[in-house]
Amino acid sequence: MTHSQAILNGDRLALARLLTKVENNSQEGRAALMELFPHTGKAHLIGVTGAPGTGKSSLVNQLALHYRKKEDKRIAIVAVDPSSPFTGGAVLGDRVRMRDLSGDPNVFIRSMATRGSLGGLAQSTANMVQVFDAAGFDVIIIETVGAGQSEVDVARLAHTTLVVEAPGLGDDIQAIKAGILEIADILVINKADRPGVENTEKALKSMLDLAHPTERVFQHHGSAMRTPFDQTQGKPAPKQDSSATLMWIPPIQKTVAVESKGIVELAESIGRHVVHLRQSGDWAVRDRARLEVELEALIHEALVKRFREEVIQEKYEDVLGKVMQRNISPWEAVNLLLNGREQ
């Protein structure tokens, strides 16, 4: 039986082994990805990002428990820590999580040791997600630390992106979030029993006002699924496709993950976002964007590989030497290597 067949049959050991091969970008891993690809496209991908100290991991654990117990969904968690490019520090996190979720065959948790991600972090994560998708996991949670470009890239893989905040993390951290707001589908204030929660909520609302100025009037009326249509007519929006469902304003959800507070409401909010994605057509738009990014990355890789095969090492070293001596510029070097002339 092939790897991919075993995975389609729900073999956990085969799954774990393939994930390692995929993470190492091995030939065998690639072959399996090709076989599995037709079976992908069914899972709901949820991105969770936020600064250290916001309690993201606890929140992800609680969300996973909720989906298991209340909705009987199969859950995969991919924990990515782009801030540890060398040490693969996420491994300990795995063990801590396992106390809540271990032993459940319908939960699979995997940390990305970013050291091994040869094809780029976002690319490796995308590949891992594809394996879980093909293996029949209903919800795949992609958890990343921080707010840098890597996190943004990773978050863009998801259908629904949660940005997690917490009260009292300081002004600097608040300032950073101004950028990441634009990728948030749902804002979560975790540790919402802490002092300062009102200030955090106020700050987020102000930032939302800035980010969605034209929709301001609807923003302070609770559910983000309420639309202009709702507001004026006072009745629920129709379920079928209509302009009324096209707008999504990120709602703010408050949670205390360690006490399991607010998790049901957060899951409901995520559910509303899925309905929105389906009705507005954004689900397909995000799928297309994700696949296009992946295709682009593979094209780059193939082009570079072909270049490496065509240009001999001595020539490359010779040209690099000329650049180091400032005899030619890097642009002239590229022309020399690709076209055999300097201009």
Place this chain on the structure above:
Amino acid sequence: MTHSQAILNGDRLALARLLTKVENNSQEGRAALMELFPHTGKAHLIGVTGAPGTGKSSLVNQLALHYRKKEDKRIAIVAVDPSSPFTGGAVLGDRVRMRDLSGDPNVFIRSMATRGSLGGLAQSTANMVQVFDAAGFDVIIIETVGAGQSEVDVARLAHTTLVVEAPGLGDDIQAIKAGILEIADILVINKADRPGVENTEKALKSMLDLAHPTERVFQHHGSAMRTPFDQTQGKPAPKQDSSATLMWIPPIQKTVAVESKGIVELAESIGRHVVHLRQSGDWAVRDRARLEVELEALIHEALVKRFREEVIQEKYEDVLGKVMQRNISPWEAVNLLLNGREQ
């Protein structure tokens, strides 16, 4: 007079204009970079990175003031904030800095609005640095926020990388630093008048022990320029090339930037690192690595450009459509686009 000639002559306005062109990756910017390239390779590039809240900007300001007043050097500062991919949040920071350094024609401060960095953040930063280098700035400080892969990439541009810590930023943030330690040439504990400074120093020393286990015995003896030779002979290491100067253990420097404390000592430490780089040959090694990364990026870009010119848009859309329908995998799509066949 050409742009580049004006810049070589010290024209600030021409410099500012060219930086914008370079940041936007315009044709004119590229042409100027090619002209300026032979004039590069003289500046000392200092990378400064650290989490939000460590006071990096104040530290960079103080360091710049020191270099101006005590060493009469021309200073450029490139402030990069990869955590704000959308909003270009670093602009306000410029104005705050300017109170200390404005009006001095030998100081030039530039923020990277990452929105405009078409060729990738590290690439754009490298180009900006080249312009400053050609324009005759002696020291170019590249400041980045955080500890993600982007920051690591940016830090790798520098000859000397400072990683800035501060007491009391929490365990989470300490944990992140385990990875970034490996890029640090000098560790700075800023805000060293705060409670908890001993713990921060202890934690950093433990991490250094882990990172440099074989050199442990020399680590607790003060200056990082002391070598095995020094310790046993009790006299300074010889100035000429010798194995005794090949080893560099990141020293820990304590500062209180807002009170200008520890800045002289930090500058001395940086000076020792420059001596080490020159004597060990690492200066050339780092220059080569930087230029090679740049050359690679330009090769990638040229390859993708050629691909875009060769593959017609309809074909690309057709293939992408097949991937979205899960009829072919992304790998098959690449083969179709590059070789005209699926395998």
